[in-house]
Amino acid sequence: METGRAILVDITKCIGCRSCEQACKEAHGFPKETEAHLSPTALTVIEERGDKYVRKMCMHCQDPACASACLVGALKKTSAGPVTYDGTKCIGCRYCLVACPFSVPRYEWSKLVPYVKKCDMCAARQAKGAPPACVEACPTGASIVGDRAEMLEEAERRILAGGYVKHIYGSEEAGGTSVFFISDVPFEKLGFVAAPTQPLPTLTANALGDVPTVVLVGGALLSGLYWITQRRAEVTATETNAVRTNETERRQS
Amino acid sequence: MTPTLPRLTLWRAIVAAIFAVGLYATYARFFLGFQKATNLTDPQPWGLWVGLGTLCGVGLSAGGFAIAAAVYLLGFERYRPVLRAAVLVSFLGYSSVIAGMMYELGLPWRIWHPIVMWNRHSVLFEVSWCVMLYSTVLALEFSPALVEKIPFVHLRTWYLKWHHEVLVGLVMIGVVLSSLHQSFLGALYLMAKGKLYPLWYSPYLTTLFYLSAIPAGLAVTIMALYLCIRSLNVKLDTAILSELSRVIAPMLALYGVFRFVDLSKNGALAYLWMWREETLSFWLEIALLVAAPLFLLTREKVRNNPQYLYWTCSIVAAGFMTNRLNVSITGLQASSGVYYIPKWPEFACTLATLTAAVLAFRYAVMYLDILPKNAPKPTWMVKGTVAHA
Numbered sequence: 132m133e134t135g136r137a138i139l140v141d142i143t144k145c146i147g148c149r150s151c152e153q154a155c156k157e158a159h160g161f162p163k164e165t166e167a168h169l170s171p172t173a174l175t176v177i178e179e180r181g182d183k184y185v186r187k188m189c190m191h192c193q194d195p196a197c198a199s200a201c202l203v204g205a206l207k208k209t210s211a212g213p214v215t216y217d218g219t220k221c222i223g224c225r226y227c228l229v230a231c232p233f234s235v236p237r238y239e240w241s242k243l244v245p246y247v248k249k250c251d252m253c254a255a256r257q258a259k260g261a262p263p264a265c266v267e268a269c270p271t272g273a274s275i276v277g278d279r280a281e282m283l284e285e286a287e288r289r290i291l292a293g294g295y296v297k298h299i300y301g302s303e304e305a306g307g308t309s310v311f312f313i314s315d316v317p318f319e320k321l322g323f324v325a326a327p328t329q330p331l332p333t334l335t336a337n338a339l340g341d342v343p344t345v346v347l348v349g350g351a352l353l354s355g356l357y358w359i360t361q362r363r364a365e366v367t368a369t370e371t372n373a374v375r376t377n378e379t380e381r382r383q384s
Numbered sequence: 385m386t387p388t389l390p391r392l393t394l395w396r397a398i399v400a401a402i403f404a405v406g407l408y409a410t411y412a413r414f415f416l417g418f419q420k421a422t423n424l425t426d427p428q429p430w431g432l433w434v435g436l437g438t439l440c441g442v443g444l445s446a447g448g449f450a451i452a453a454a455v456y457l458l459g460f461e462r463y464r465p466v467l468r469a470a471v472l473v474s475f476l477g478y479s480s481v482i483a484g485m486m487y488e489l490g491l492p493w494r495i496w497h498p499i500v501m502w503n504r505h506s507v508l509f510e511v512s513w514c515v516m517l518y519s520t521v522l523a524l525e526f527s528p529a530l531v532e533k534i535p536f537v538h539l540r541t542w543y544l545k546w547h548h549e550v551l552v553g554l555v556m557i558g559v560v561l562s563s564l565h566q567s568f569l570g571a572l573y574l575m576a577k578g579k580l581y582p583l584w585y586s587p588y589l590t591t592l593f594y595l596s597a598i599p600a601g602l603a604v605t606i607m608a609l610y611l612c613i614r615s616l617n618v619k620l621d622t623a624i625l626s627e628l629s630r631v632i633a634p635m636l637a638l639y640g641v642f643r644f645v646d647l648s649k650n651g652a653l654a655y656l657w658m659w660r661e662e663t664l665s666f667w668l669e670i671a672l673l674v675a676a677p678l679f680l681l682t683r684e685k686v687r688n689n690p691q692y693l694y695w696t697c698s699i700v701a702a703g704f705m706t707n708r709l710n711v712s713i714t715g716l717q718a719s720s721g722v723y724y725i726p727k728w729p730e731f732a733c734t735l736a737t738l739t740a741a742v743l744a745f746r747y748a749v750m751y752l753d754i755l756p757k758n759a760p761k762p763t764w765m766v767k768g769t770v771a772h773a
Contacts, residue, residue, distance in 0.1 A: 200506055202512055222490070224490075229573075230575040230576070234426070234579075234720070238418075240417070240426075242417060243414070244490075245417070245491070331577065334575055335507045335571055338507065338571040342564065345563060346560055346564075353453070353457055353559055354556065357456070357457045357556070
């Protein structure tokens, strides 16, 4: 699936002005105080790593672990690119928090009616043709948005031009995401997790694929066992009866 | 007469205290919120309520399906006297799991959502359906014990006749459902690849969860039966207990072998001797769940002594709980960077739920025909609460 929109973050261009944070907070109506880490009221934050600024946000995986984990299907990967969250379905089990390989989703622990909060790449804005608020606010072009294939090409072009680590973070992490990072410093030094390269839902798909087999084979096996047990009981009963009849006949004769 | 009176009040007081504290903790959870009532955080979103309440609750309630299968499908008639008790233990176990869900879910009034909102790619969806269906199966399997007490003869005979006809089918469905969700509880953590510590992450978490649940469920059944004999005037040949225990050792041995083969296949053997907290937790788990029970249960002296057997079974249950808490809490510490210790309301809610289940079991055994009974000896009943609580 190469369709849909994607965000490319060029860490070399980020000056740490936090315009993206503020724009995100404004777009969602959150309080404006700067926060150090992702939270229910900070869906993207700039983290300082040495002299670099690293933007944290939902990676919008191509095959998201959260969406496959969610038992009521509140989280969905849309063909437009964003992974969206439908709060009206959510039951608050928080399996998405456990499943996310990037540990992105936040929970409203302080609220009595808590929901999951995470970046939705401004799906509503993008549907109207506007870029995500954070990208629009970026004064240096460190964050840009476009079609996923285009963004990958652009990232490759910049890496080939030189000055970058030869890896597009997000091109293979978790089977590919819709948010890419390029950097001149190795990603592990910037706190990026070495996420598994396969799409995480494949890990559980195998187990789930076994369900029909378990039901059919298990059902057949159990029925067979029951039949044998019944048959044994019948044979024992008939034999006892036969012995008894023989004895009665002998006594009578 | 007088010596029994203070003990009675003491244990009633303890139960009352558990409920009072549990009630306040319930208030804290629902009216003050997760943040005040728990130490759950974004990096550790599942804590004691999932680790102990759900994973251990479901696993330790596996005795019912195992014994029902043994009696109805394999024809082991010698276990029939304990069948009802085993099914009741499981039913109350699942009931407390569902009650625990009400605390654990952020929006518990939406617990019915999975019935109408489906995501068949979700392991948790499968688990929730299996638990719903299997709880229903257990309720139906147990229902004759209640229906028998209905004073209307026609209704009673009609129900029991109908029940008798579908019973074997129910048991089979129960075995399939149990096998699915017992193993799928492990599959929940397949998604945590890269997050779960290598001593616990395995592509065969499903098999490991299944193999460990059956012996642990049987151990809990034995414990419950022993307490019934000791405290509730139940007349039961203790030979049944030692017979049940014979099954546990080979199952735990199989689990142990599978566990170590699996660790070596995952290349996790190097982690066995690292100087870390995880290593300690791992060996504690192996000692309690595999080594100690195997040593004890292969001794005839232990198997044939109900009291020794009781304590051995409690070691098995403790080992099982260590394993589930390791998977759900200890194993995630390193990657989350959070050292989670449950806040007291988390303990209090779980303890209150468990106590309610134990009390329900006690009264069911006392007032329904669950197990054959001796002539009543009221002084012993006091001890029942002691040992249970």
